[in-house]
Amino acid sequence: MDKKIFEIRSNNIVKSFILRLFFSIVFLSALISFFIYFYQQSTFYNTIADNIEFYVNKELRENKINDKIFDKQVVKEDISTFIQTLNFIYINIFNKKRELVFNLISKEKKGKYMIIQNNPSLFKSYSKYTGKEMGYNFIKVDDKNYFIQIYYPVYKDNILLGFIEGVSLVNLNMVKHFETIKNTTILIVILAILLFALIIFPLIYIAYKQLSKNRVELLKSNLQILNALGNAVALRDSDTNEHNYRVTIYAVNLAQKLALDKNEIKKLIKGAFLHDVGKIGISDNILLKKNKLSSEEFEIMKGHVLKGIEIIKNNAWLEDSKDVILYHHERYNGSGYPRGVKKEEIPMVARIFSIIDVFDALTSKRPYKEAFSYNESIEILKKYSGTYFEPEILKEFLEISSDLYNEVNIKSSEELKKELSKIIKKYFFNS
Numbered sequence: 001m002d003k004k005i006f007e008i009r010s011n012n013i014v015k016s017f018i019l020r021l022f023f024s025i026v027f028l029s030a031l032i033s034f035f036i037y038f039y040q041q042s043t044f045y046n047t048i049a050d051n052i053e054f055y056v057n058k059e060l061r062e063n064k065i066n067d068k069i070f071d072k073q074v075v076k077e078d079i080s081t082f083i084q085t086l087n088f089i090y091i092n093i094f095n096k097k098r099e100l101v102f103n104l105i106s107k108e109k110k111g112k113y114m115i116i117q118n119n120p121s122l123f124k125s126y127s128k129y130t131g132k133e134m135g136y137n138f139i140k141v142d143d144k145n146y147f148i149q150i151y152y153p154v155y156k157d158n159i160l161l162g163f164i165e166g167v168s169l170v171n172l173n174m175v176k177h178f179e180t181i182k183n184t185t186i187l188i189v190i191l192a193i194l195l196f197a198l199i200i201f202p203l204i205y206i207a208y209k210q211l212s213k214n215r216v217e218l219l220k221s222n223l224q225i226l227n228a229l230g231n232a233v234a235l236r237d238s239d240t241n242e243h244n245y246r247v248t249i250y251a252v253n254l255a256q257k258l259a260l261d262k263n264e265i266k267k268l269i270k271g272a273f274l275h276d277v278g279k280i281g282i283s284d285n286i287l288l289k290k291n292k293l294s295s296e297e298f299e300i301m302k303g304h305v306l307k308g309i310e311i312i313k314n315n316a317w318l319e320d321s322k323d324v325i326l327y328h329h330e331r332y333n334g335s336g337y338p339r340g341v342k343k344e345e346i347p348m349v350a351r352i353f354s355i356i357d358v359f360d361a362l363t364s365k366r367p368y369k370e371a372f373s374y375n376e377s378i379e380i381l382k383k384y385s386g387t388y389f390e391p392e393i394l395k396e397f398l399e400i401s402s403d404l405y406n407e408v409n410i411k412s413s414e415e416l417k418k419e420l421s422k423i424i425k426k427y428f429f430n431s
Helices: 003-062 080-085 107-118 172-238 242-257 262-274 277-281 295-302 304-312 316-327 348-363 374-383 391-408 413-429
Strands: 088-095 100-105 135-142 145-156 159-169
Touching: 003 135, 003 145, 003 172, 088 107, 100 107, 107 145, 107 159, 172 262, 172 277, 242 262, 242 348, 242 391, 242 413, 262 316, 262 348, 262 413, 277 304, 295 304, 304 316, 316 348, 348 374, 348 391, 374 391
Parallel strands: none
Antiparallel strands: 088 100, 088 159, 135 145, 145 159
16 A cells, blocks of 8 residues: 555544644633633622622611501602612512502613613513512613613511512623623633643644554554455455456445445445455365366355355454455345345445456456456346346446446556555545
8 A cells, every 4th residue: 555645644634633622722712711701790790689689688677668668658758768879770669469559760860761761672571570589680781881670579577578679770880890800711711721732732742643643554554454365365266366456446436326425335345355255265176166166065165255254253443344245145136145135135335246246257267267248247247137136236337337347457457456546545544
């Protein structure tokens, strides 16, 4: 395999790592900033609400108006305290039946009251509020107008007396100060994340690059094993490794026409190389016999399928090649071996490869036969459509077979090897 392929693969992995690290930093910064923003905002709102609640309780307690505040006759004398002390724009007093007892609008803040009146959708209706604690709603009308709306249930000896509802103006300087603190905190966190990333990046980068190099070397080693095993059986069976090159090229082109998934094509490539690997375990007097095999000899020959599975079973990387190794002699009508399965019971990659394997066997010279012509080979394939081969897949192959055969069959061993290297690069090193 070309050394440049592995260098490209290694560079692609490193680039991928850098991009992933960059987006991880961006995502982490955004996520933490999001939580900081809402946590500080919630804290800010709660602080204002708690402050209001504290002074409401204080006024009710110190002026002893818990009872009187729901008496329309006396409330006028005491409610103005709330307006002045707590910066309220207006206050509404409701009895426990939620009937309006009294309302008061601050004379000094009538302009702000008009802003509230002009934006009714921003302010909640607490008519159905059932909570025992103060409820609040923080409202931003624009950059200069911030309000907090409160709804406060008043109890005495755990008996509900009524409710206070009102809107208070939030100090603009307080809001700006909060925004400054919030933005500064977020900026510090982002800078801390970036600084940490810059410190740790070289260490991770070196480790990741070494890991990538090891992965590439492992893949290279696995492909060399694949190539060696495939060529070993090809040299025993046909005196050439060109068979493996051709069937792989044919099979991948057919799989592409069928729009097969990339992972399935990788499985098909491995299986194409190793489809007859079990023939290593078949004796030469049967494997290389020029005359027709006897029934006993043919039964021994059929055993190469299971021998092939035994050979690859302890190699996890070659595991997925078993779909081709085990099933490429099965027939569409169920008359094949070793399991006699049929139609969709046969894996797709095996249904594809069975056509390719027979086609190349027909058009190639073997110890026991001369090569058939392209036209003779195609007629034989057509004859077994629906019995040996799936008709739809065969139909797709027939559409590309002539051009593909004319292109592949004239290539030398070196040219086939170069073509195969392109396929290996595409499916194993550019993903």
